[in-house]
Amino acid sequence: MDAGVPISDPVAGISIGLVKEPDRYILLTDIMGDEDHFGDMDFKVAGTGRGITGIQLDLKIDGINAEIIKATLDQAREARREILKIMLSTLRQPRRDISKTAPRLLTLKINPDKIGLLIGPGGKTIKGIQEATGAKIDIEDDGTVYISHSEAAGAEAAKLKVEALTEEVRVGKVYEGRVTSIKDFGAFIEILPGRDGLCHISELDDKYVGRVEDVCKVGDVLQVKVIAIDEHDRVKLSRKVLLREQHKADGGAPPMPPPLRRPPEGRPPRGEHERAPRGRE
Template structure:
């Protein structure tokens, strides 16, 4: 059977005595417009100690609890009857906001967002695909995530001393809320193939540090040059309600969060809400009341976005000079194996040679991470040579890699060679391939046909085209100039053929 709940019976006489002696002083101590947060806390503790000390020995514990109940009663009466807040702000007023960006020179992006006595230092770090967080979810298709937001709440931010161990419930929850608020504006991997890590360190807290994190993270991302689709701001709202009387509060501070009946955090852009979290302690929150609260939150969000835009309106056009540079190229899917090489030998060779990081995706997209453009271009050139595909009718500078009786195999790309048949080596008939070519010779060849994986090459077609250009050069100087430009590319192999031709004619004359 259910246990019957019996409400606690308070000592009415003691409660009346404490209220009579300390209500006026306690009301003054709660005025955070008059006293700072730390000073206010100190005065309240001193009054509580006096109330407990003045009670009989057996009533000291209850006296402390009655003092705390009086403190809450004063707060609610001021809200609902006197219509004033502890810091004397209007119900829809936001505390003073101060914003700085780029204050940490060596980070990829940074910001310092201060609202009242809440301050968040936010940094952004850009990384490669190897830096993605590996995750295990029920959805097997999602194995990693490229955008991470970590929230740190050290004890000193609220004037306390304590061990700084791993993340707790607060760090995980607030970090998840801020991450969810920013995820919709993060660019996709195709347009911005970086892994992003945002870290928010709360330096001071008096309410709504998670929403300060949202604002600071948006600013730091823009400072880092991340092309987010829109700036995101967040605001913490509160509700105090008794019967039909209520007060909707904008930008709640610590006491309003603690003694209020509902607090909800709203984050979003100018276009709409991206994240919302609610903690409700009372029933019967009507749709009309929520509509009023959300409209008040929208106006506050617009106000904060205006403040943010005044400091940095859009993402910086360039990344930090300390951020890695990513260059993207696409290769045919069937060339991925050749780029990687047996056991990763080929791609490791490119990485070691160029000093870059290379990530190959299954769809043929390759991301090259480099600290400078020269090394990235070198890596792209090496990959392009490996993954190049021969085109019919196109001329390539190739290297003779093997001679056989019926012709020669010429490598036109690293790892890709074609057959140059003996009949396609020269314009005149030759008996022995070795009379014309040697292994290691560099020659110009033209692709005649592609038959599956086989490539048919012709040197004769190139020689014929060059001869026609030379003849036409007598009437068209431009043709002669083009031939002179091409000559250095083929002189090694082509001139050897001409050097040997007179010798054969002398042999026939003999």
Template sequence: DFKVAGTADGITSLQMDIKIPGITEDIMRQALHQAQAGRLHILDEMAKALSGSRESLGEHAPKIETIKIPTDKIREVIGSGGKVIREIVEKSGAKVDIQDDGTIKVAASEQSKIDAAIKMIESITKEAEVGKIYDGKVVKVVDFGAFVNFFGAKDGLVHISQISQEKVGKTSDVLSEGQSVKVKLVGFDDRGKTKLSMKVVDQETGEDLSEKIAADRAARGEPEEEDRGGGERGDRPRRDRGDRERRPRREYGG
């Protein structure tokens, strides 16, 4: 047994209880000095290669990230019989651990796998934001527009009037299934259906053109554009029966 006291510059005192014959205090003191010198040499060599800690881990270094979701969303992330969470793990390649308080730990050897898993989880737990621009994919083309998958499993309607700033006669002339597009979530109709717009987004850069389009219309003295895109039966909004103009009743016959 021994007790050592000292600083980085050297050993100041050494108390030893040597039980091995042949090892003297001087031998042990010399061994400790050599060990200290070796340790300092290694630290110097390490400093030459890397002067400080990295801001982030290397791309292929094992890592783990933690996110928090509402507890009432845990069931949706797990899915029936674990179907959803298994799909997330298989597609992303990351390991996912969900705790009862909504804490989710995502681990993988590559950051891209962690990012993919977190993106899939957030697509289930988060709601799309009105006014935000998303990358989407056309999943169905119909006469009155196209349905676009833009936020996880969420789809929305791009009405034919919202496809382009130029008038579109037929949706299929401009869009096709599987086509990648950029859309802006402009709101929801009275039935809660999602309304998207392509024409207010620069399809090359993703820039929001809403203000520019509004300014151009104002400069031309045109009224604000009518809000369309929520219905599936044409452009005209539905009216309640009470809103209809009452006409004089006509009676026929003798």
């Protein structure tokens, strides 16, 4: 609970011991080493305030009757409830956020067609993610990916890398992409690894654009929104939509363009000599 694990009910356990003579017996609550060693029974009972969740019994005598079993369970219930009261007086419910130092097991679903992409040739890609983050990654045939790590930061870092590599482009989502190619009719922008889209010249700004180069050049990083994916799986992007949304949010003030970054001086822009992907018009 203190670590933020979302359990439904707190659980407490108690060990009940037994010393039995031919004509009488006594039950001992929360037995210690000597009582366990010299006694005749170690009856462990765990449960919530609503009932028993588990029992475990060690006996050194031939057996115990129904009367002893009933008395043991009654005595364990009272002790368990007392422990639960103390626990709940300290912390009533699990904390909202899981502790940063608590181990993590994250689950996400990817397109099964992208399993090979995530694994990479000879497992190179997935091994690289595991080495970079310290996480352990397991993949099921249906596309379920399990990410485990001793710390939250490492698990989240691995999850982000998996998502970035296998993410599906979604209409309406905003991406930060890099301009890879410029044509007279618009700019091709890589929004995910190996996946780009066309931002038509009419969608580059909320005012008239005479030349694409007036707004961006190869290597620039800017925010765009996916406005459509056609029947050929070609992605259509818009910067104009974001400008208008920001303009509206600012109450009619002159819009500030979404962030646009350019590569450092001296670094050749990536994709400067790339050709437009096949099938694009």
